[in-house]
Amino acid sequence: MTEILKAQFAAPAAYVRAQLAADATDDVTPTPRPIDPKQRAVLDAIVRAVSEWRKSPEGDAFLASLDRRGADEVRAELDALVRGPRFDAVRKFSLGLGLLPQSVSIGFAGQIELLVGLYGSFGYIADLALSGGDSGLYLLGALAEGVDATADIAIQVGLWMNAVSDVPGSYKGAELEGDEGIGASGFTLSKDDDVKAILVDFDAGVGDGVAGLQFHMWTFAGSPNPVAQKPGTYMVILDQLHCQKASESGHDEVYLTFTVDGDSSTVYRYPTWGYYAMKPGDSDAIWNLGRSVWCDKRVDVTVYDSDYPSDDDVIATFSFEPASFGGFGAAHSKSPSGSGSGGKYSLTAYLMDLAA
Incomplete structure (x- = not known):
């Protein structure tokens, strides 16, 4: 394999x-x-x-x-x-x-x-x-x-x-x-x-x-989630997802989706299928994503807990705008965002300097 x-x-x-x-x-x-x-x-x-x-x-x-x-x-x-x-x-x-x-x-x-x-x-x-x-x-x-x-x-x-x-x-x-x-x-x-x-x-x-x-x-x-994007003005790197509190006992089965520039008709999933097991307090508390995202204005991220065969729960939401990073290469962390599921997660991203 x-x-x-x-x-x-x-x-x-x-x-x-x-x-x-x-x-x-x-x-x-x-x-x-x-x-x-x-x-x-x-x-x-x-x-x-x-x-x-x-x-x-x-x-x-x-x-x-x-x-x-x-x-x-x-x-x-x-x-x-x-x-x-x-x-x-x-x-x-x-x-x-x-x-x-x-x-x-x-x-x-x-x-x-x-x-x-x-x-x-x-x-x-x-x-x-x-x-x-x-x-x-x-x-x-x-x-x-x-x-x-x-x-x-x-x-x-x-x-x-x-x-x-x-x-x-x-x-x-x-x-x-x-x-x-x-x-x-x-x-x-x-x-x-x-x-x-x-x-x-x-x-x-x-x-x-x-x-x-x-x-x-x-x-x-069904149809696979899209992976490739057309180039945009900016590249945002979704760097680390940090679990402060799981939404259920044991661990969460985590994946995320994102949309670009408010276009809800195209939803990208990461990973493309499957999930990453996360729980607070040990090595599973941090997921090193490394997912690059092209955008012109904004990236909206939704974090889910996979509950197959039941409906998946939204456990966090984030939004990043290039102007909010304060320059290329600077990390920008969104404070813990929670949902009705009880999970608490934070997401760090940075803006890549495409001219470097």
Whole structure:
């Protein structure tokens, strides 16, 4: 996994691991269920489509450069694959069998180096619809004790029995018996003893030890938040966010959004997805942001506590105007701003000298 992807998926990985710890149980081995022949046929069609893509010039070029790719590029490439002609036959075949709505995931599996002991896969997931539908990025993780995973990253495809919006949650893992006629190694994920997903790996299988593991699936569905900005007159650096008081017991799952020059139609999120865990009194009290923001007149910042699956809470708001900094390079700290949630945070920024 590249350093770019590690950074982009670090917060979701922390969330997945926390959910795995919360869901821990002594008996998670699901009752074995046979795979529906129709589901197996659709998955086989997906495997063929991905096999053709990975042998094509565009697929080969993408995979060869994966170590230099970020999450947005991974998503764009795989979105083009799933929305393109290679998957037209898959969609029509699935519809003809009466299996829609479903979703398909294409990602990269292995011993993910985001957190010690986390095995799983990350990548792209989309509704297997004839047109439209949700899509996004995902992270599927399991605590890896007992998993005989190779050090290699394998391409992993999955057929999910639900639409993307219903995929997030906890599942029980069970190894496939042989290859179940699919021609690749893999496993099923079940909930309430019903098979909800079938996942198979190319080249490097997950090995032994998946049976009985608890998995958690995280998705970021919908359109990604914008990242790049057009240059403006000034560049404000959002430097440090300081937590004086968390809005809830333990820690806050913090992210921020900002708008520029009063334009509420374009909202930027930082980090682009996920969050940063913050609480007062230790190293988690300060988040070194380092986020540059172009503006002409003003930057408005809103700080949130992520409460998935509930609505997120606003815990602080700030506004910076270039004229208020008193010159280039001078730090400008906004005193603690609180909200009805009870959290108290301060934000330090400085104005960058673009002529230096």
